Amino acid sequence: MEAARSTTGPAPCCRACQHPRASGRTVAVAVTTLESLRREAENGCVTCGIFAPAIQVLISEESKAKHGAKHASDVEETRVNFEFQMSYLGDSLNVSVLPLGLRISFFATEYTPWLRDTLPDLPRGQPIPNSTNSDASVEWTKQQLQQCVASHPSCQISYQGAPLQMPSRILDIGTSHQDDIRLIDSSERRPEPYACLSYCWGRSPFLTTRSNNIGAHRERILWDALPLTFRDTITYVRKLGVRYLWIDSLCIVQDDPEDWRQESSKMATVYQNAYIVIAASKSADAHGGLFSDVDEAYDAHVLPVHVRAPGKDEAREEQVWFRRSPTHFLGPVVPGSRSMAAALPTLSRGWIFQERILGSRILHFGPEELLWECQQLSTCQCTAASKADDTAGMVLSSISWGDDAVQPKSTLSVRSWVARDDRELVRCWHSLVEEYSRLHLTHETDIFPAFSGVTKLFRDASQSTNLAGLWRKSLLTDLLWHVVERKDSSESLHSRYTWGRPRSWRAPTWSWASVSSAVKFIDTSGGLEACCEVQEAGCEAAGMDSTAELAAGFLVLQGNMIPSKLRYSDLPSSDPKPWNLYRIEALRNRVSNVWADVDTSATKGADDMPDGSEVYCFPIGVRRVSGAVECLLLQEVAGEKGEPMGPMICRRLGLVEIPRVPRDGLDEWIDSSRRTCAVKII
Numbered sequence: 001m002e003a004a005r006s007t008t009g010p011a012p013c014c015r016a017c018q019h020p021r022a023s024g025r026t027v028a029v030a031v032t033t034l035e036s037l038r039r040e041a042e043n044g045c046v047t048c049g050i051f052a053p054a055i056q057v058l059i060s061e062e063s064k065a066k067h068g069a070k071h072a073s074d075v076e077e078t079r080v081n082f083e084f085q086m087s088y089l090g091d092s093l094n095v096s097v098l099p100l101g102l103r104i105s106f107f108a109t110e111y112t113p114w115l116r117d118t119l120p121d122l123p124r125g126q127p128i129p130n131s132t133n134s135d136a137s138v139e140w141t142k143q144q145l146q147q148c149v150a151s152h153p154s155c156q157i158s159y160q161g162a163p164l165q166m167p168s169r170i171l172d173i174g175t176s177h178q179d180d181i182r183l184i185d186s187s188e189r190r191p192e193p194y195a196c197l198s199y200c201w202g203r204s205p206f207l208t209t210r211s212n213n214i215g216a217h218r219e220r221i222l223w224d225a226l227p228l229t230f231r232d233t234i235t236y237v238r239k240l241g242v243r244y245l246w247i248d249s250l251c252i253v254q255d256d257p258e259d260w261r262q263e264s265s266k267m268a269t270v271y272q273n274a275y276i277v278i279a280a281s282k283s284a285d286a287h288g289g290l291f292s293d294v295d296e297a298y299d300a301h302v303l304p305v306h307v308r309a310p311g312k313d314e315a316r317e318e319q320v321w322f323r324r325s326p327t328h329f330l331g332p333v334v335p336g337s338r339s340m341a342a343a344l345p346t347l348s349r350g351w352i353f354q355e356r357i358l359g360s361r362i363l364h365f366g367p368e369e370l371l372w373e374c375q376q377l378s379t380c381q382c383t384a385a386s387k388a389d390d391t392a393g394m395v396l397s398s399i400s401w402g403d404d405a406v407q408p409k410s411t412l413s414v415r416s417w418v419a420r421d422d423r424e425l426v427r428c429w430h431s432l433v434e435e436y437s438r439l440h441l442t443h444e445t446d447i448f449p450a451f452s453g454v455t456k457l458f459r460d461a462s463q464s465t466n467l468a469g470l471w472r473k474s475l476l477t478d479l480l481w482h483v484v485e486r487k488d489s490s491e492s493l494h495s496r497y498t499w500g501r502p503r504s505w506r507a508p509t510w511s512w513a514s515v516s517s518a519v520k521f522i523d524t525s526g527g528l529e530a531c532c533e534v535q536e537a538g539c540e541a542a543g544m545d546s547t548a549e550l551a552a553g554f555l556v557l558q559g560n561m562i563p564s565k566l567r568y569s570d571l572p573s574s575d576p577k578p579w580n581l582y583r584i585e586a587l588r589n590r591v592s593n594v595w596a597d598v599d600t601s602a603t604k605g606a607d608d609m610p611d612g613s614e615v616y617c618f619p620i621g622v623r624r625v626s627g628a629v630e631c632l633l634l635q636e637v638a639g640e641k642g643e644p645m646g647p648m649i650c651r652r653l654g655l656v657e658i659p660r661v662p663r664d665g666l667d668e669w670i671d672s673s674r675r676t677c678a679v680k681i682i
Contacts, residue, residue, distance in 0.1 A: 016040040018082060019047035021120050030082040034059070037080070046118060046305075054303055054322040055080060055095060055104060061297065062102050062324075084121045091123040094325060103325035109384075114307055114318055124384035127300040128326060128369045133232075133291040137370055138239050140381055141363060144372045145240070145276065148361055154375040155360045166191050167270045168263060169251040170244050171221075173234045181226075181234065183209065183217040183250060193275035194244035195237045198355040198362070199229050200346055201249070201442060202285020206230075208249040211256055221250070229280045232290030237278065246270060249286075258543075261449075265545040268453030271358035279352070281364040281371070284345040290365045298324050298368050326368040326382055350439040351450045357432075358453050417461030423525060425462050426474045430521040432458075433469065433481075438518040444502040445549060447513045452547040459547070466546065468511035468539050468553045475534055475555075476620050480522040480630050481512045482595035482655040483578040499578060500598045501607065508539075508553035509652035510632075510681045515597050517578070522657065526625030532559025532618070535678060555681045556647055560674035562586060562617040562631075566609065566653075568601060576601055584617065584633070584656060593657040594633070600653075609635075609653070617656055618679060627660030634679065647678035 013020060016036040018028065034055060041048040059078065081096040095104040107125030108115050115122055129136040148155050166186035173181050206227040209217050223231065230247060237245050253259040271277060280290050300323040308315040327344065344366060346352045356362055356373070364371040369381040417425060436451055448455070448469065455466055464471040470478035483499055499517040507513035536556040542549035564586030581596040600609035617631040634650040 014040050014045040014048060017045065017047045017051055018084075019045070020118065021084065026084075027086060028082075028084045029086075030084075032080050032082070034078045034080055050119075050303060050305060050320050051095070051106075054106070054301070054320070055097065057301060058102060058104055058322070058324060059097060059100065062097075062100050065297065091121050093119065093121040093123065104322055105325040105382075106320060106322045107382075108319065109321060112318060115320070119320070122320070125300075125321065125382050126384055127321075127323075128294055128298060128382050131291060131293050132365050132370050133236065137381070138236070141240065141370060141372075144363075144374075144377070144379070145361070148374050148377065152374060152376040165269055165273055166194060166244070167246050167251060167266070170194055170246050171234075171250060173238060173243060173245050175238060175241075175243055177235070177238075181221040181223065182219065183214070183221065192244060193242055194246055194273075195233075195240070195242050196246045196271055196274040196277045196355070196359065197230070197233050197248075197280065198277050198346065198352050198359070199280040199286060200284055200288075200349055200352070202287070204285050204287055206249070206286045208254045209251065210254055214253060217250065227286040228289040229283055229286045233278050233280070236290060240276070242275060246274070261543040261545065261548065264449050265452060265543075265548055267354065268358055268456050271355050271453065272360065274359055275361070277355060277359035277362040279346060279356070279362055279364040281344045281346045282367045283365075292365070292367050294368050298326055323382075326380075327366055348440055350436060350441040350446065353436055353439055354451055354453050358457075417458060422462075422473065425458075426471075426477055427525060429458060429462075429471065429474075429478075433512060434518070434520055437512060444516065445504060445506050447502075447506055448550065449545075449548045452545060455547040467537050467555075468507045468550060469513045470511060472537065475537065476530055476532070477524050477528055478521075479510060479620055479632065480524065480528075480655065481519045482522070483515055483517045483597055484520045485518075485577060500602075507550060508555065508682050509597070510555050511553065514652075522623070522630055522655075524621075524623060526623060528621040528630075529624055530621045531629070532557045532620055553682070556678055557618070557681070558676075558678045560619055560676055561634075561648075561679065562619075562674050564615055564617060566611070566613045566615045566633075566635075568611050578654075582633075582654065584615070586617065587656075587658065591659055593659075594654060595656075596633075596654045597652060615653060616650070616679075622660075629658040629660070631656040631658065632681075634681065637682065647680040649680045649682060652681055 016032045017040065018030040021028075034052065037048045037052040037055070041052050078100075079098045081098060083092070083094045083096065086092055086094065093106045095106070096102070097104070105125070106119070107123050108119075109124070109126055111124065129140070131137060166189070168186055169183055170186055171181060172184050173179065207221075207225050207230075226234075230250075233247075234245060252263040278290070280288065282292060283289060300321050303320045303322065305318040305320060306315040307318050344364075359373075360375055362373040364373070366380075371380040372378065417428065420428065432454065441447060441450060451469075455469075459466055462471060462473065464473040467475065485499075499515065501514060502516050512519045534555070535558050537554070539546070539553040540551045542551045564584050567583040567585055569580050569583050576599055578595050578597075578599075579593065581599065581601060582594045584592065584594055598607050600607050613635065616634045616636075618634050619629055619631045622629050632652055633654040633656050635653050637649050637651050
């Protein structure tokens with residue numbers, strides 16, 4: 001590769017590459033072509049002289065690998081996107097070559113004054129080892145562990161030299177490949193450091209502990225009987241010097257409902273007390289394995305830049321590195337990214353979301369590199385450690401985009417929650433639920449068990465009572481959720497979007513868990529003036545754990561019922577959405593937002609809703625900042641008999657928001673239409 005042209009000093013901002021960049025290093029995107037970069041390089045732009053040959057190298061490699069040689073004119077017209085500061089980890093400079101789906105990362109192994117002045121967005125980085133199981137990768141993991149144990153106080157909350165409590169059962173994997181693997185009761189041993197495995201079960205069967213083999217597993221578990229992910233994990237954990245390993249499918253008796261309920265209720269302490277959590281993030285099932293050999297396509301290239309200072313004949317060499325961007329999530333990810341779901345399937349699973357929050361230290365095995373998360377640090381093998389130290393421990397999302405895309409992991413702890421006021425706690429819980437509701441569960445009834453560990457911690461911090469995923473202290477605010485569209489990665493881009501309820505009952509209709517869709521909460525951070533009163537609320541647990549599966553739930557509110565007819569919007573039947581399905585006749589064409597909890601145009605049975613059905617708007621509260629009135633959309637449940645003279649029994653259908661428009665007579669309309677009564681929502 002030819003070196004980029006030499007330079008003798010700064011130049012005006014280039015229209016092709018947008019350099020020199022402002023010293024503030026703000027987020028920005030620039031669109032250009034390879035031809036433009038080459039032309040400006042010939043006109044003297046130093047940075048175009050860096051970018052153009054680097055992009056050409058990787059385009060050529062990608063084209064040969066996937067499409068064969070491209071016509072020269074096609075390459076010249078290739079559209080190139082520059083992305084500056086688009087990572088929450090700090091400086092970043094990435095290029096997307098759109099026709100090829102190619103992402104290129106630029107970095108420096110060491111900063112120099114010239115690099116900082118010329119390419120202020122350039123991050124520090126390093127080449128990736130050739131395998132996630134290489135000696136270099138194991139050494140990198142040990143360094144992260146040593147640094148965390150020695151210098152991260154917030155990561156020691158659950159670990160003070162030994163865990164506070166070991167799981168009821170755990171695997172004794174020994175210290176070498178010659179040792180047998182056995183399932184033991186923790187009461188047999190004093191507490192010692194242990195690891196946990198976080199993985200996708202998948203659809204292919206694999207070895208689990210059951211009533212008919214638990215005795216044999218206590219004697220010995222055959223190596224060849226284990227799926228590849230388990231074998232790889234045992235191999236790696238032994239290299240880290242850890243003797244004990246917890247894997248849910250082997251440490252919980254899978255065909256014993258009582259054992260499953262009891263042990264799953266302890267999930268919070270199991271992951272909190274783990275010395276390290278190993279995450280098989282790249283594998284879609286237990287047979288996918290932990291390790292990856294890194295394809296040479298991700299090899300880092302170095303581009304020498306010969307720099308000659310003004311008035312001097314001697315040139316010095318600077319170095320800019322570039323490579324195909326590895327697949328990781330240390331930064332924002334476009335919502336619904338199909339490539340991300342395919343590359344890191346664990347990030348789309350509901351159980352694993354909780355495991356990531358609860359575990360103090362998590363090591364992710366990705367397709368090309370290792371990624372580390374703890375309370376005070378998020379980093380990966382391609383990132384220079386000194387830069388990653390500034391991240392303060394991020395829980396990184398595979399779906400969100402914006403303020404909630406990355407949150408400090410240290411804020412998702414009891415210590416942090418206790419320090420927050422009630423309003424901040426409400427927003428924190430809403431953010432957690434919004435993210436969790438976007439994820440997938442193999443068994444729909446796991447909606448509460450898969451989140452029970454987080455719920456218990458939040459309960460302790462908020463000193464409130466959990467009610468089907470809502471909280472007694474903030475119950476009216478928590479009721480203000482609505483369904484948002486979530487298209488599965490397996491669906492066609494043009495398929496009809498449907499949303500509804502789970503096949504089996506799992507929550508009362510006033511709970512966000514009653515729908516099988518992603519949800520979003522109304523922003524009430526400015527305060528909510530209540531329009532109703534909570535008279536009674538309660539839930540009946542299916543087992544001993546009140547944060548796990550439910551058997552029943554109800555909510556009694558005293559307030560105003562505004563009767564109306566429900567009409568379906570005049571839209572093509574092939575394109576219903578949660579926000580455009582219904583019209584509320586009583587609103588008389590007022591500006592409003594109406595979200596349907598269920599696509600009743602496509603359902604039968606209990607959720608069947610003929611056009612013209614009788615419904616009610618039930619005002620919950622008025623947002624203090626905007627003045628918008630937030631209402632539940634209710635329908636009386638036919639055939640449900642309450643107590644004589646008792647409240648009307650209803651189910652929730654959706655959420656109605658009526659913005660306050662000047663002189664629209666909203667207050668008068670509510671006063672004239674309402675009738676005050678108690679309503680029991682089930």
